[in-house]
Amino acid sequence: MDTGVIVVGAGPTGLMLACELALAGVPTRVVERRIEPQRDSRALSLHPRSVELMDQRGLLDRFLPLGRKVTGWHFGGLPTQLDFAALxxxxxxxxxxxQARTEAILAERAGELGVEISRGHEVRAVRQxxxxxxxxxxxxxxxxQTLRAGYVVGCDGGRSVVRAAAGIGFPGTDETLTGMLGDFAVVDARPGELETARERGVLSVPLEGGSTRFVLLDPELLRVSSREPVTLEEFRAALVRRAGSDCGVGEPRWLSRFGNATRLADRYRAGRVLLAGDAAHIHFPAAGQGLNTGLQDAMNLGWKLAATVNGWAPPGLLDTYEAExxxxxxxxxxxTEIQTLLFELPLMEQYRRPATALRTLLDELLGMEEVNRRLAGQVSALGTVYPPTTPDADPLVGHRIPDADLPRGRLYPLLKKATFLLLTRPDTPAPPTGLPHLTTLTALHPALPDVTEILIRPDGHTAWATRTTATKKRTEERAGALRGWVGVNV
Ligand SMILES: Cc1cc2nc3c(=O)[nH]c(=O)nc-3n(C[C@H](O)[C@H](O)[C@H](O)COP(=O)(O)OP(=O)(O)OC[C@H]3O[C@@H](n4cnc5c(N)ncnc54)[C@H](O)[C@@H]3O)c2cc1C
Incomplete structure (x- = not known):
């Protein structure tokens, strides 16, 4: 029987997954076709749930000094912003x-954990x-070369060779529209030009080192294939059409076109081959969710695959990855399809009036607390809830556990080693000790005072919780949860 895992692709998903596997002691090798890490960054953000994940693994201090915090985020380019702070x-x-920074930090961490990253290695075929x-x-x-491992995970992006080799379908729709982005070191805009551009739907984002990224959809170029390179003249002309001026852009550092091809893998697992990140889902890059979803796929899969390789996974654990x-x-x-419509329809003459009315209506709705909770919860991924495994589960099950101040420090750092965490009351019969993948602590979560015991998964979601104060019932329920999740008989 082969051991270890080969992760194909050193993008954010592959690197995060490699860190998670190595943290659990799984021999892990990443193979990446690029010789050098990618310099240009498609993604520019870590959303709130990804920030939480980095905090849980003790990595946030590496990210925070390099980034800039923002509490508002757009949905479909509507003027009213999603309010992450309200969550x-x-x-x-x-x-x-x-994205290049995120990848560099994760690659550094993977190296510290002993992951071998083989760059300049292109996967051509996979057989199980x-x-x-x-x-x-x-x-x-x-x-x-031919390499062998117990499992292979395709984190090799939208055109995944691993997915094709495993015979996993990728149904969906081809690109029907494209947008453009341009990164410029020098932007000599006249007063008010950037504001006008923004009001007219041209996104401009300050980047590190004083550069600026412009992102736009131009009705005249909407149907140009994303494979067509963008020229500076074309970009400037599109800026003039959309923003009313070229905003004084100088020589570009990077120009690119992106499209709305949308596909979802019909399975995330075929035997010993699994998929994560863009290899499993592609979509229009609206509201900056692709990289973040990939990181969260990796966080969900890492401990489950590690438990399987390390031999303690309860039956069916690995299949919960796809189910969740x-x-x-x-x-x-x-x-992202809804957001694409919100961008595209107002640019089409025949829909301009009703589409503008629709945007106005949705913009008003976005100001409502409930609507914000729903949409900001989804885009930030703070609202991610996994389905409960038993019908009588506590309502907390599947939800992420919020961080809290416990008597001896914060909760999240207790998840650093990616073990299960059992918080119990002092009057509970002693929980099992000495299990390498279970940490126990006598403490209650201050935000959940009526929860008498809670089992938190290595990815920070609730596996089991109870509100009963009857010691015997609690001990029996807990034994069931430990069997079902942690694979121990107590
Ligand atoms: C314009 C644009 C803006 C975006 N903005 C955001 C944003 O703000 N926020 C956000 O969350 N997301 C954003 N995204 C999406 C985000 O960039 C992707 O979702 C993310 O890069 C996916 O990460 P990944 O690791 O799954 O795949 P990738 O980043 O595609 O990495 C795959 C890796 O696998 C390697 N590889 C491929 N084939 C092979 C092979 N055969 N053998 C070996 N290696 C291979 C590739 O070289 C690559 O390094 C944006 C995308 C675009 C296009």
């Missing part, structure tokens, strides 16, 4: 940070048998 989390903000998976790789000198994360992928696709 009541300790980290109720997104962190503006270039009863004992493991064989991966054919072409190395930097065009030398072919594929509905999130579907919801992501739906919300």
């Amino acid at each position: 009541g989390a300790r980290h109720g903000y997104a962190l503006f940070l270039a 048998d009863a004992d493991g998976v064989e991966v054919e790789v072409r190395g930097p000198d065009d030398v072919a 994360r594929r509905p999130i992928g579907r919801a992501l696709i739906e919300n």
Whole structure:
């Protein structure tokens, strides 16, 4: 039987997953076709749930000094912003940070945890048998190698070779529209030009080092294929059409076109091969959710795959990855499709009037607390809830656990080693000790005073909770939860 895991792709998803596996002691190798890390950054943000995940793993101090906190975020480019701060989390903000920075921090962490990252290695074929998976790789000198592992995870992006080799379908729709982005070191805009551009739907975002990113959809270029390179003249002309001026942009650092091809893998697992991140879902990059969803896929999968490889996973644990994360992928696709319509329809002459009315109505609704909770909860991923595994589960089950101040410090750092965490009351019969993947603490969550015991998963979601004060019942329920989740008989 083969051991260890090969992760294909050193993008944010693959690197996060490699860190999670290595943290649990799984021998992990990342193979990446690029020789150098990517310099240009598609994504620019860590959303609130991703910030929480970094806090849980003790990595937030590496991210915070490099990023800029923002509490408001757009949905479909509507003027009223989603309010992340209103969701009541300790980290109720997104962190503006270039994707290249996120990848560099995760690669550094992976290195510290002993992950081997083989750059310049392109995966060409993947075959599985009863004992493991064989991966054919072409190395930097065009030398072919065959690697083996117990499991392979395709984190190799939208055109995933791993997905195709595993025979996993990727149904959805092809690109029907494209937008453009441009990063400029020098932007010599006249007073008011950037504000006008913003009012007319051209997004401008300050980047590190004083650069600025412009993002726009131009009705005249909407149907140009994303494979077509963008020229500076084209970008400037589009800016003039959309923003009323070229905003004084100088030489670009990067120009690119992106489209709305939308697809969801029909399975996230085929035997010993799994998918995560863009390999499992692609969509229009609206409201900056792709990278974040990939990180959260990795956080969900990492401990489950590690438990499987390390031999203590309860039956069916690994399959909960698809059961929990594929509905999130579907919801992501739906919300980006809705946002695409909100961008596209006002640009089409025949829909301009009703589309503008629709946007005005939705903008008003966004100002309502309940609507904010629903949409900001989804975009931030603070609202992610996984379905309960038993019909009589406590309502907390599947929800993320909010951080809290406990008598001896904060809750989140207790998740740093990615073990289960059992919070119990002092009058409960002693919980099991000495299990490497279970930490116990006599403490109650201050925000949940009627919860008498709670089992938190390594990814920070609630596995089980009870409000009963009857000691015997609580002990029996807890034994069931430990069997079902932590794989121990007590
Ligand atoms: C214009 C734009 C703006 C965006 N903005 C945001 C944003 O603000 N926030 C956000 O969350 N998301 C955003 N996204 C989406 C985000 O960039 C992606 O969702 C994210 O990069 C996905 O990460 P990943 O690791 O799953 O895949 P990728 O980043 O695509 O990484 C896949 C890796 O696999 C490697 N690879 C591919 N094939 C092979 C092979 N055969 N062998 C070995 N290696 C291979 C690739 O070289 C690559 O390094 C944006 C996207 C675009 C286009």
